[in-house]
Structure formats: C-alpha cells, structure tokens
Amino acid sequence: MWRSSSTRTERGAAAAEAVATTSRSGGESSLARPPPSPTTPLAITLHPATAMNPRVRLLQLLTAAWSWLFLILIMALFEGWSWSVYGRTFFGNLYNVQAVLLTATQILMMALGLTFVIIAAGIDLSIGFIAGLAAVTMAVVIRALPELPPALSFSLGITAAILIALVPGFVNGWLIARWKVPSFIGTLGMFGVTRGMAFLVAGGATVSIRNDTARSFGNARLFDVVPVPVLVAAVVTLFFHYLLAHTRFGVYVYAMGGNLQSAVRAGVNTTRITFALFMLSAFTAAMAGIFYTARFSAGAADAGEPILLNAVAAVFIGGASLSGGSGTIAGTVIGSLIIAIIQFGLVFIGMPPFWQFITVGLVIIVAVLIDQSRDRLARLGAGGA
Amino acid sequence: MNASPPDAVPDAAPGPLERAGIESPDDATSGSTAVLSVRGVCKRFGGTRASRDIDLDLHAGEVLALAGDNGAGKSTLIKMIAGVNRPDSGEIHLGGERIDGRSPQEVRDLGIETIYQDLALADNLDVGVNIFLGRERMRRVLGVPMLDRKWMREQAAGALEHLGIRLDDLSMPVGYLSGGQRQAIAISRAVYWKARIVIMDEPTAALGVPEQREVKDLVRRLQADGVAIVFISHNLGDIFEVSDRIFVLERGRKAGERAIGDTTEDEVVAMMMGKVIDP
Numbered sequence: 001m002w003r004s005s006s007t008r009t010e011r012g013a014a015a016a017e018a019v020a021t022t023s024r025s026g027g028e029s030s031l032a033r034p035p036p037s038p039t040t041p042l043a044i045t046l047h048p049a050t051a052m053n054p055r056v057r058l059l060q061l062l063t064a065a066w067s068w069l070f071l072i073l074i075m076a077l078f079e080g081w082s083w084s085v086y087g088r089t090f091f092g093n094l095y096n097v098q099a100v101l102l103t104a105t106q107i108l109m110m111a112l113g114l115t116f117v118i119i120a121a122g123i124d125l126s127i128g129f130i131a132g133l134a135a136v137t138m139a140v141v142i143r144a145l146p147e148l149p150p151a152l153s154f155s156l157g158i159t160a161a162i163l164i165a166l167v168p169g170f171v172n173g174w175l176i177a178r179w180k181v182p183s184f185i186g187t188l189g190m191f192g193v194t195r196g197m198a199f200l201v202a203g204g205a206t207v208s209i210r211n212d213t214a215r216s217f218g219n220a221r222l223f224d225v226v227p228v229p230v231l232v233a234a235v236v237t238l239f240f241h242y243l244l245a246h247t248r249f250g251v252y253v254y255a256m257g258g259n260l261q262s263a264v265r266a267g268v269n270t271t272r273i274t275f276a277l278f279m280l281s282a283f284t285a286a287m288a289g290i291f292y293t294a295r296f297s298a299g300a301a302d303a304g305e306p307i308l309l310n311a312v313a314a315v316f317i318g319g320a321s322l323s324g325g326s327g328t329i330a331g332t333v334i335g336s337l338i339i340a341i342i343q344f345g346l347v348f349i350g351m352p353p354f355w356q357f358i359t360v361g362l363v364i365i366v367a368v369l370i371d372q373s374r375d376r377l378a379r380l381g382a383g384g385a
Numbered sequence: 386m387n388a389s390p391p392d393a394v395p396d397a398a399p400g401p402l403e404r405a406g407i408e409s410p411d412d413a414t415s416g417s418t419a420v421l422s423v424r425g426v427c428k429r430f431g432g433t434r435a436s437r438d439i440d441l442d443l444h445a446g447e448v449l450a451l452a453g454d455n456g457a458g459k460s461t462l463i464k465m466i467a468g469v470n471r472p473d474s475g476e477i478h479l480g481g482e483r484i485d486g487r488s489p490q491e492v493r494d495l496g497i498e499t500i501y502q503d504l505a506l507a508d509n510l511d512v513g514v515n516i517f518l519g520r521e522r523m524r525r526v527l528g529v530p531m532l533d534r535k536w537m538r539e540q541a542a543g544a545l546e547h548l549g550i551r552l553d554d555l556s557m558p559v560g561y562l563s564g565g566q567r568q569a570i571a572i573s574r575a576v577y578w579k580a581r582i583v584i585m586d587e588p589t590a591a592l593g594v595p596e597q598r599e600v601k602d603l604v605r606r607l608q609a610d611g612v613a614i615v616f617i618s619h620n621l622g623d624i625f626e627v628s629d630r631i632f633v634l635e636r637g638r639k640a641g642e643r644a645i646g647d648t649t650e651d652e653v654v655a656m657m658m659g660k661v662i663d664p
Binding site for chain 1: 490503505506507508509510514515518519520521523529530531532560
C-alpha cells in the first residue's frame, strides 16, 4: 500500500518545479498576538493548550491513581477492622491473602476479555453464562470419560469447554460486527441463550467430578504458597496486557473506542476486530468456568452469574469508561482485587453475604460517577481551546 | 495487513523546505503539467445533476480554492477525486494514472489525502499513534513484536516540527489538544505519508480566529513543500488570503476559474450566484 520510491522522486521534481510560486510563504507568518512561550522559536506556535499541561498532567495522574488509592483505602479499612475487633492482622494472614487472590482470579478471568470489549465501546453481558456453560461442559466431558487417565480427561474437558464457549462468542461477534446489533442487546439475547444451553448441558443440576488433575489444578499451591490458579491467571493476564498495550490489535481496539471513524479511515478492518473482541471475551469467560470446575470439582450452570457484576465493576473501577476508549489491564487487575477484598472482607467481618451484592453495586455506581466527573474535568482542562 | 516498509518511510523532516530556496521563473499555474486533471466529469444523483462536465487542473505547490454556494457540487467533486464516489462519465488522472473508479484507500495510497472536518483523529490516542494509525511501526523485544511507540512519537515530532509546530508533550492524548493543533496533526499525517495532493474540507470552519490564522499558515507551509492543495471554504476572506486560484461552481457546473489576483470578491459572488458564467 505504499508508493514506491520512484513516485517520491517524481514528486520531488514536481515540487522543485512548483517552489517558484511559493516563495512568498517563507517569512510572513507573524501572528497578531505575542508568542505564548519564549522557548518556541518557530514561526507558528499553535494555540497554547499546552499551557494547560500541569493541570492536565495532574488530572491524568489522579485518573490513573484513584483506583490505587481506593485499593489502599479498602485494605486499610479491613486491616483496621480486624485489629480493632479481633485483635489480629487481616492481610498478614497467608490464608486470607490466598483466599482474596483466588476470588480475584475468578473475577479477573472474566474481566480480561470484557476490558477489551468495553474499551472498544461495547459490552458483553453473556460472559456470566458462557462461563457457566464452559464449567458444566468441562464437568460433563470429564464425567463421561472415567476410564481415561485423569490428566487426559482433564485436558479434553478444558478443550471442550473452550470450544463450546467460542460458539456464543462467535454468535455475539456475528450479530454485532455483521448485523450491527448494539452489543448491549445482542449479548443480552445471548445471555438468555447460553443460560438455557448451560442448564440443558448440566441436566438442570450441578455436575460433580472426581478428577485428581482438576483438583490439583484448582487447589494446589506452588511451594505451598501460591495457588496454581493465581499463577495461571498471572500468565494469562500478562499475555492480555501485551495484546492490549503492545500490538496493533490493541491500538485498533482503542481507536475504535475513541473514534470509530478514525479507525475506519485508517483502513482498519473493524468488522474483523469486533469479531475477535467477542471471541476473546468468550475465551476468558471459558477460563473462568474452567477455574471454577477445577476448584470446586463441580460444574454449575450459574457458576459465572454472580461474577458478571463483579467483572463489570472491576473493569470500570480499573479506569475504563462506558463511552469507550479508555481502560487498561493493570487497572482491571486492581479493580478485581478491590472487588475480591470487599467480598472476602465482608464475609470476614461477619456480614450476611447478600451485602456483597449491595456493596459491589454501589462500587459500580461510584466508579461511573467518578468516570463522568473525570470526563467533565478533562473537558475543563482542555477547555480554553 | 499493514507491514511497515522501512524503505518507504520518509525521514523525520523530509526537507522539501530546503528546496524552497530554488528560484524558478515559470509560473506553476500556467506552464507546468497538472498533477491532477479532471476531464468532463459528470455525476447525477437521481434527478439532480451534481456535477456537469467539470474540467479542472491542479498543479504542484498550488492552492486551489473551491468555492460555491451550498449544493453547488463542491463535495461531490472532491468525493469523486477521493474515490468515495465514482463519476458517471469523464476521467480523473493523477500524474499519468487514471484514478476514477478506485477505492478511497487506493486513492489515499497514491497520495491524495482528504482532511475532513471531523479530522478522524482518535482522541484517546497520542500524536504518534494517530499519525501512524493503520500503518504502525513495530520493533522486536526478545523476539516479540511490539509497537514502537517511541519511534512513532519521534517521527511525529519531526513531521510536526517540519510544519513549524512544537508540542511539549507528544504522549498526551490528542483529545487534550486545541482545535488548531488537532488540525495540524491531521495535516502532518498527510505530509508524513507524502501526500501529493491534500484536499481540505472547510479547515477553518470550526476554529477560533487565532487558530484559523494558524491553519492558513499551515496551508502555506504545505504549499512550500510542493504539495498541491484543494481548499474548500465558505469564507471569501480566507480564500483570497491563501489561494492562488479560485474555481467557482454553480449548481453543478463550472461558473469560472480565476487567478486570485485577477478577480474580486464581488466577481466571485456573482459567479457563485450564477450571474457570471464563463463560456
């Protein structure tokens, strides 16, 4: 798609031919107003929005930092509570930390793919039941192959879970990329479809398994310290960070969320990217389902249902915006940790579990409010222009 | 789909400005061959004749203003040049090559860049990535391909500096920049990718007065690089300030064409209203 160098020389000749008419453009670009900064020696100094720099910088810093601050605050809160009520540490306890990390892993797995979708200004509501579908499929496959060695049936179960999860992912992509169905509606429809499929596959009940590989995958600890799912999640997360921050695919996802037209005019195949987004989202949901089945030695159709809300909350707390264009994997990791600490912490201090839903719901609302005021502040920051 | 060919990537500051010192007596608007020539182009939308037998020549380093009332056919004409619409009849040539009937992407790759009013920048991305969007530069770190953001930023800085623009912080999302700066980024993208022709659709319309002035300065810089510019504007003041030649359309036909020194605002208005039509 590039012009060859011969065209360059061609243009050079044309340019040389043309300069005669343009000599007047040399020295006459004096501006009516004084140059805004003495450090810019060039003739044209554009409108000094750059003078806003410190403010914009501060704003960006706050934007990036608020989820960290929130994380620290919430950790301090539970630590303080633990000391004052039980007279012992909360985060100094290895078991508590492991439990929080395992909870965060579940949330994070679903939130990873969702982060991409939300950055591209979409949403995927079907991932909760895609996770459930993957969980029960894995359990059913492992149950159906009792005579195989556990490692083999476990691998087959994982493969089946991922493959079946990609089906609703593909349908989502097809509806949204090909038929331009708004992602909210398309994935809401698939929420229902996958829910029904998951319960059908499971036969309406929880499918329990007895598989040593699955159990150790879900519950073993490396050096008796790091739970295996946390380790696997860390590797998967690193890969997704790479995908979002360091590849063309990642840039196009951001561009689509920032200004779809910019991506289209730059020749980006937005249909293909949209497809990939929903497949990706289904894939990470499948991972969450696999972790669930391995951890509890049972697949449940509604395994991912409560996690959907948590995953959405994690992505928004992590700095993503509902209007698309922003968000990071690091932010989503922090968001997942925050939700996990709230969940586990509430149980730890003896609150009825239903308070988790209320708290997480409130956290989502706060995150969106902060996002909106951030937008307003940003506009104020660039406002003079 | 978008491998970046290092040999086709121009230097940071391509430097045609250096050539501005060369003096040459002949007038580009009269003597030289046209970079772009439009011949007998017609376009019909239902019962409306949006373009009627238009002939137009554009020369390197020239600023051609396209003027006309709403509905005169300015947009139709530039869309046909940009490959968005296909003429019903007639031909469009770029250099020696026939370009009517090609896709917008092909036309862009041949060196005709259209800068629309909305600029098509991704507000959430920085200047470097915006200039390279769709043709990103990659590097390898331990064998893993990664975006070379730093390189793209440096190249962007070079391209902007070449246009006489300095931005203190190129890592800022372009949404934080002013309208004039954003216009400059859109223009420098065209320059960086060696556009031979830049079509600007109402580039000053959404800007404040100081920024309009800056954009007009940019147009002159671009011109000094030997780029041919088609400049669409409603503002006769702007037209008389920056263009070498004015081409007036009236209800799809050519009302007339004048060197800017040979005409007056009154005459242009008369042409736009259909009161003066050249034979």
